[in-house]
Amino acid sequence: MILDGTLDTSVRTAAAALQAGQLLGLPTETVYGLAADSDNDAAVTQIFAAKGRPANHPLIVHVAGADAITRYAKEVPVFAQQLIDAFWPGPLTLILPRLPQAAKASTGGQDSVGLRCPSHPVAHAVLQACQQLDPPVWGVSAPSANKFGRVSPTTARHVADEFGDDLLVLDGGACEVGIESTIVDCTRGVPVLLRPGAITRDDIARACGMQPLSKEELPAHTPRASGTLLAHYAPNAKVRLMDAKQLQSALDILGADGKNIAIYHRSPLKAGSTHLLLRRMPTAPLAVARELFGMLRNFDDWGAKLIWIETPPETADWEGVADRLQRAAAAG
Ligand code: TXA
Ligand code: MG
Numbered sequence: 001m002i003l004d005g006t007l008d009t010s011v012r013t014a015a016a017a018l019q020a021g022q023l024l025g026l027p028t029e030t031v032y033g034l035a036a037d038s039d040n041d042a043a044v045t046q047i048f049a050a051k052g053r054p055a056n057h058p059l060i061v062h063v064a065g066a067d068a069i070t071r072y073a074k075e076v077p078v079f080a081q082q083l084i085d086a087f088w089p090g091p092l093t094l095i096l097p098r099l100p101q102a103a104k105a106s107t108g109g110q111d112s113v114g115l116r117c118p119s120h121p122v123a124h125a126v127l128q129a130c131q132q133l134d135p136p137v138w139g140v141s142a143p144s145a146n147k148f149g150r151v152s153p154t155t156a157r158h159v160a161d162e163f164g165d166d167l168l169v170l171d172g173g174a175c176e177v178g179i180e181s182t183i184v185d186c187t188r189g190v191p192v193l194l195r196p197g198a199i200t201r202d203d204i205a206r207a208c209g210m211q212p213l214s215k216e217e218l219p220a221h222t223p224r225a226s227g228t229l230l231a232h233y234a235p236n237a238k239v240r241l242m243d244a245k246q247l248q249s250a251l252d253i254l255g256a257d258g259k260n261i262a263i264y265h266r267s268p269l270k271a272g273s274t275h276l277l278l279r280r281m282p283t284a285p286l287a288v289a290r291e292l293f294g295m296l297r298n299f300d301d302w303g304a305k306l307i308w309i310e311t312p313p314e315t316a317d318w319e320g321v322a323d324r325l326q327r328a329a330a331a332g
Pocket of ligand 1 (some may be wrong): 021028030031032033034051057058059091093095107110112113114116143144145179180181183194
């Protein structure tokens with residue numbers, strides 16, 4: 001059932017559902033989440049079951065504000081506090097050392113916890129209402145509300161289509177950011193970028209004065225992060241990344257024959273076939289992020305067998321989009 005998330009009554013219904021151990025489709029500024037009370041292990045287990053997600057892939061705990069950090073994290077390094085001050089509420093998740101009793105199922109037993117304070121007004125209202133309940137719900141665990149490995153949802157309809165009408169979903173409109181939060185591991189003395197997003201490595205460096213490491217630069221093994229598996233975000237069609245030249249030669253070879261091929265490109269192209277679906281990428285990376293997952297779903301709905309996408313630039317502001325595209329391509 002989809003409820004209008006801007007109504008107080010819907011927010012109260014949603015908070016009560018979370019307190020009662022039920023699942024909720026929750027809009028955030030990044031993507032929609034499949035939410036449950038972080039400290040209710042049975043409810044959290046249902047998230048893993050509904051998504052078909054392995055239990056050792058930890059979930060992000062969403063909080064109403066920085067005050068709730070002390071319920072989950074043992075300590076907050078200075079650079080992590082600087083990132084919180086700069087970017088919360090917003091699309092930034094911090095991995096911090098976990099308090100032993102908190103959010104056990106959610107964290108898959110790891111000794112760290114991922115925390116994020118979303119800026120979406122509906123998410124914020126639900127998290128605030130949760131804190132005011134008796135007993136309060138301090139944290140809400142929410143992975144993206146898609147089946148494991150599939151494209152993340154950016155509208156309430158996407159969530160209802162994926163999980164059926166029995167799930168309570170709050171409609172908060174189309175997500176502004178469109179790709180999942182930037183994840184920074186703060187447990188290693190220096191910021192480590194685990195998943196790129198709308199907040200870039202340059203933004204992070206500016207806010208805390210330390211250039212984040214990439215996970216490839218880490219000596220030891222990092223905890224599993226499904227958003228960081230090589231193959232993820234898979235539409236039904238096979239995705240291939242090509243530069244402008246490769247795209248144009250592929251189109252030249254096709255001539256008038258191309259069918260069931262959708263193309264998402266930046267550079268001008270000449271296409272001989274009228275059966276292709278061509279979509280031009282916006283010039284700004286944030287605008288591409290906003291429409292990306294919806295675009296992949298549209299291509300599937302149109303009946304694409306192949307999706308050809310022009311490789312984005314290699315600059316820091318494109319890193320989040322490039323990452324999602326590379327993993328969508330690796331899934332094929
Ligand atoms: O934007 C987002 O982050 C969205 C919205 C709903 O908030 N959520 C989201 O959740 O993308 P999910 O579960 O699809 O991705 C969370 C990522 C996973 O890759 C997970 O492994 C990683 O965060 N993660 C969570 N806790 C972690 C931890 N303690 N250590 C390392 N990685 C962690
Ligand atoms: Mg996900």
